[in-house]
Amino acid sequence: MRSGRIQSSASCSASSSSTFPHPPCLSSASRHCKFPRLLSPRALSLSQRVSRNCLVPETTQFSFSKQSSTNKKRLFPVNVGALVTSNTEAISTGPLVAEEKIGVLLLNLGGPETLDDVQPFLFNLFADPDIIRLPRLFQFLQKPLAQFISVLRAPKSKEGYASIGGGSPLRRITDDQAEELRKSLWAKDVPAKVYVGMRYWHPFTEEAIEQIKRDGITKLVVLPLYPQFSISTSGSSLRLLESIFRDDEYLVNMQHTVIPSWYQREGYIKSMANLIEKELQKFDRPEKVVIFFSAHGVPLAYVEEAGDPYKAEMEECVDLIIEELEKRKITNAYTLAYQSRVGPVEWLKPYTDDTIVDLGRKGVKGLLAVPISFVSEHIETLEEIDVEYKELALESGIQNWGRVPALGCEPMFISDLADAVIESLPYVGAMAVSNLEARQSLVPLGSVEELLATYDSQRRELPAPVTVWEWGWTKSAETWNGRAAMLAVLVLLLLEVTTGEGFLHQWGILPLFH
Ligand SMILES: C=CC1=C(C)c2cc3[nH]c(cc4nc(cc5[nH]c(cc1n2)c(C)c5CCC(=O)O)C(CCC(=O)O)=C4C)c(C)c3C=C
Numbered sequence: 001m002r003s004g005r006i007q008s009s010a011s012c013s014a015s016s017s018s019t020f021p022h023p024p025c026l027s028s029a030s031r032h033c034k035f036p037r038l039l040s041p042r043a044l045s046l047s048q049r050v051s052r053n054c055l056v057p058e059t060t061q062f063s064f065s066k067q068s069s070t071n072k073k074r075l076f077p078v079n080v081g082a083l084v085t086s087n088t089e090a091i092s093t094g095p096l097v098a099e100e101k102i103g104v105l106l107l108n109l110g111g112p113e114t115l116d117d118v119q120p121f122l123f124n125l126f127a128d129p130d131i132i133r134l135p136r137l138f139q140f141l142q143k144p145l146a147q148f149i150s151v152l153r154a155p156k157s158k159e160g161y162a163s164i165g166g167g168s169p170l171r172r173i174t175d176d177q178a179e180e181l182r183k184s185l186w187a188k189d190v191p192a193k194v195y196v197g198m199r200y201w202h203p204f205t206e207e208a209i210e211q212i213k214r215d216g217i218t219k220l221v222v223l224p225l226y227p228q229f230s231i232s233t234s235g236s237s238l239r240l241l242e243s244i245f246r247d248d249e250y251l252v253n254m255q256h257t258v259i260p261s262w263y264q265r266e267g268y269i270k271s272m273a274n275l276i277e278k279e280l281q282k283f284d285r286p287e288k289v290v291i292f293f294s295a296h297g298v299p300l301a302y303v304e305e306a307g308d309p310y311k312a313e314m315e316e317c318v319d320l321i322i323e324e325l326e327k328r329k330i331t332n333a334y335t336l337a338y339q340s341r342v343g344p345v346e347w348l349k350p351y352t353d354d355t356i357v358d359l360g361r362k363g364v365k366g367l368l369a370v371p372i373s374f375v376s377e378h379i380e381t382l383e384e385i386d387v388e389y390k391e392l393a394l395e396s397g398i399q400n401w402g403r404v405p406a407l408g409c410e411p412m413f414i415s416d417l418a419d420a421v422i423e424s425l426p427y428v429g430a431m432a433v434s435n436l437e438a439r440q441s442l443v444p445l446g447s448v449e450e451l452l453a454t455y456d457s458q459r460r461e462l463p464a465p466v467t468v469w470e471w472g473w474t475k476s477a478e479t480w481n482g483r484a485a486m487l488a489v490l491v492l493l494l495l496e497v498t499t500g501e502g503f504l505h506q507w508g509i510l511p512l513f514h
């Protein structure tokens, strides 16, 4: 088999080039740069792209004002990023002074720590309008619907969490990453505090924000721990932050900036390439192994209707990793597919399970799975990939299976995150004045409000991605049956809520919601 990208026949037209208009200031590197999007990412080398990403405007100088007339100390070295080019003008974000207290808020999904946490965790997830976005008229049904779906899904989810030790490892791993990031920042002369704010489980984002206020943080860098941006992940966390910020006098006045995605950073790309290179060496004939990037899926409508940049960023990310591997003379065949689909609607394709079967059919004997959308081990790596997909691969004729571990606390990766934070510091607060230069910074930046407005100004309705129930013989019938089922459930819930009677009350489910 020739090296290069394998186009699985499981793939459909929906997975090819995306047609949605790119928001002007979201995170895909090529969208930020002044280059037209005519050049495919593959046409540029990593170093070229890194310098394209180095969007410090040519007229901009990275020089923090030294000491001001008072006895305030500058906290950082002048040159905060290795990528700084010849710039001439100062970004006037003001001096970074000893009185400033810098915080970094890591945003993540969160996961149930015990089996008893599973249903309430699922409730929180499905109650999120960025996961199930109901038509305006039906928004009052969000919580009852979340209760209904979480109760239905909990047994299956619990089985999964039971098989990985009775709970999600996400909290422990994210706490470790926060501590390593803190150490790395201090080692680089940036005495910052690092906080963890989870979207659906403890420590909740609200708890982290309370701590940030107690600590008197004056400058905050918000860093979602998802390399690529999606409405359903970073977007959802930012929307929550927006509502917290809006209602709080302290926070309204606290300067902040957001690093919405960072998949294009050299340190991240090299760390991923290192892991892949190391795992490949464990195979008898490494050059014959297909590198199988498996990303968490999202419903297709997120990308095609709501303008989620997730797919474009994912594809560019894979291109960058492959380019880095090629520089190391690793030219294996590779492919990208999407996993963890739930529910009756169509998700990004090709699906991971279909692609594995397809590769087996084509005679592939060695596969190296690379989880690509997340930087911690979690249920979808430990159970779905390591157990379900491995089993499917072996059944499909693939004899040699391997899996690249998630990045976790890899030193090069953590150090690169620290650099991303440091490079963003001159822009903290600059977003308030809608500073164009700040948006074109070393890492794509924006304020919470700006970023949300960019990707989601119209707040389009999105199909519910989750299973209420499914039946049917064809994909299309499944989709329509699913939609009909959704409608039926909504009507039932509507009747139940208005009359106070029905099957949810009989089962004792409805009065539980809060
Ligand atoms: C980039 C990563 C992720 C995207 C995109 C994403 C979208 C998304 N997820 C669901 C539904 C579920 N996700 C669940 C768990 C889960 N999701 C992610 C990451 C992304 N999700 C992670 C890391 C985890 C695991 C956390 C852990 O505890 O280890 C679950 C619960 C598990 C299960 O029952 O399968 C659900 C449900 C949707 C609907 C969605 C996009 C709309």
Ligand SMILES: [Fe+2]
Binding pocket: 296, 340
């Ligand atoms: Fe998920």
